[in-house]
Amino acid sequence: MARDKELTRQRLIEAVGTALSEQGFQGLGVNAVARAAGVDKVLIYRYFGGLPELLEAYGESQGFWPSREEVLGREVAVVKALPKAERVEAVLLGLLDALRHRPQTIEVLAWEAVQQSPLTQRLAERREAWSRQILAELFDDAGPEDRSLLTLASLLVAGFQYLLIRARRGTVYGGIALDSEVGWAEVRDAIRRACHAG
Amino acid sequence: MARDKELTRQRLIEAVGTALSEQGFQGLGVNAVARAAGVDKVLIYRYFGGLPELLEAYGESQGFWPSREEVLGREVAVVKALPKAERVEAVLLGLLDALRHRPQTIEVLAWEAVQQSPLTQRLAERREAWSRQILAELFDDAGPEDRSLLTLASLLVAGFQYLLIRARRGTVYGGIALDSEVGWAEVRDAIRRACHAG
DNA sequence: TTGACATGTCACCGGATGGTGACTTATAAA
DNA sequence: TTTATAAGTCACCATCCGGTGACATGTCAA
Incomplete structure (x- = not known):
């Protein structure tokens, strides 16, 4: 795995979306997101602090609500x-x-x-x-x-x-x-x- | 605990309602229902076959949908x-x-x-x-x-x-x-x- | 009184979860 | 070339989950 922190962050944020699509919010956990990103779950804690903060970053990254x-x-x-x-x-x-x-x-x-x-x-x-x-x-x-x-x-x-x-x-x-x-x-x-x- | 199968069945069915009220459907599991009923969870399997059947019995027992x-x-x-x-x-x-x-x-x-x-x-x-x-x-x-x-x-x-x-x-x-x-x-x-x- | 059976208790299993500490290794500055 | 540090891996923890087998005990018929 290339050592690129920003890329890994992006991968994790996108993985929230794919995990959300594939399993719904029910199966949305640290393990599932890390698995979807192909990344170790510990990086969620290191880069975001925890799942809530990662979800927040996901929320910010998307145009959830249409303009x-x-x-x-x-x-x-x-x-x-x-x-x-x-x-x-x-x-x-x-x-x-x-x-x-x-x-x-x-x-x-x-x-x-x-x-x-x-x-x-x-x-x-x-x-x-x-x-x-x-x-x-x-x-x-x-x-x-x-x-x-x-x-x-x-x-x-x-x-x-x-x-x-x-x-x-x-x-x-x-x-x-x-x-x-x-x-x-x-x-x-x-x-x-x-x-x-x- | 009194040895009254029918009473225990009733307790379990009612416990579904209380568990539902207290924790919502999210926390609705075998352990939670058995705990709410003050009864061992194995009785859910013995008397109903499993949680789905118990929930079904709960659904039948109540006037969920108004007349x-x-x-x-x-x-x-x-x-x-x-x-x-x-x-x-x-x-x-x-x-x-x-x-x-x-x-x-x-x-x-x-x-x-x-x-x-x-x-x-x-x-x-x-x-x-x-x-x-x-x-x-x-x-x-x-x-x-x-x-x-x-x-x-x-x-x-x-x-x-x-x-x-x-x-x-x-x-x-x-x-x-x-x-x-x-x-x-x-x-x-x-x-x-x-x-x-x- | 004895024994069979139903009722209920308990301890345990495998698996998934969130979370953490210790480890390896690539990179880049000195 | 050496070395410090950041990036990423791995093993492990406690906890909860659904589920099951072995056991204890009250009840009731023979």
Whole structure:
């Protein structure tokens, strides 16, 4: 093995991602990550201090949460000119699409949902900050009367995040086929319908 | 220890519930359950065959999923006379309320979301059957044009189930205060709003 | 009273885990 | 060329896990 500390660090960070993809967060331990990196586990302690710090480095290294541009698919200013219901719809549909292409993020979301660790807590805080920022940027003209619409938006996000989590292994939920494009098209329709409520 | 096989069986089954409440499904193992029951773990193998069968017995023993009457809070026939949107609203709000009082069911839902085991698979199938039955009983007059409404209903159920899972340890999600009655009142409002969409 | 059987206890196994100390060896400065 | 130190290897620890075989003892029928 070449003696390159920085390369080994990188290998370890990437190994977190592969271990996460292959075994899920359940099997995520010092031994598994070291094995995936092809490196001795003691280096995790030497280079990062421990598994939590390595996971943190992994979290920092990735664009876990999609950028606003990726979610919206167009300039922020363009979306901002739309009616509020359309804006919400654009954010929700864009976010759904972005997350569907991020299996590791979904894995972490599942993790976050069931376990409370320093890492998942930090990730949760970051997501809260992300949603606050979206709110401030896209809905700075929202008043108290829009509170219900924004809560509905959060509820819908929670809904399809849950569906994404279940889709990792399950095939159907509440009659929705999670393993087919048809099912997800229905979900998008339902989101559109809900956005224009009230 | 009294030599009463049936009592010991019952103790073990109840111990699953207490272990589930105290440590969550993560720490649910042969040793933990036996410890909680104050009984030797070998009896799990003798009386049930193994942990999966014991968990199955626990699943059978409890009213995990609320009955239709508990959800609706009134006679099925009465609800059936309502317009479709009102019917969906009644089911969703009733289900949310029923689940909020079932911490162990929520724990199992969280489990089900992240792990695929024979038990969680059976529980998932049972829930699917439950929702199909609700559909057949309350919405036998639904046509293809109602498909979108029912998908939205499933999405909303997914949403508040996810919120219930996160509320076990988290305090806020997407701006919704999960640890306060105010937050849940907002969720109920959002559900009502969504039900009358389209 | 005796003996058979069911109930329950205990000690142990192999394997995986997180974690650490002692070792080898490549590299690079003196 | 020598030598100090960083990079990487290896063996081992305690602990927990699921699982099992051998044993003790209460109960009840013969």
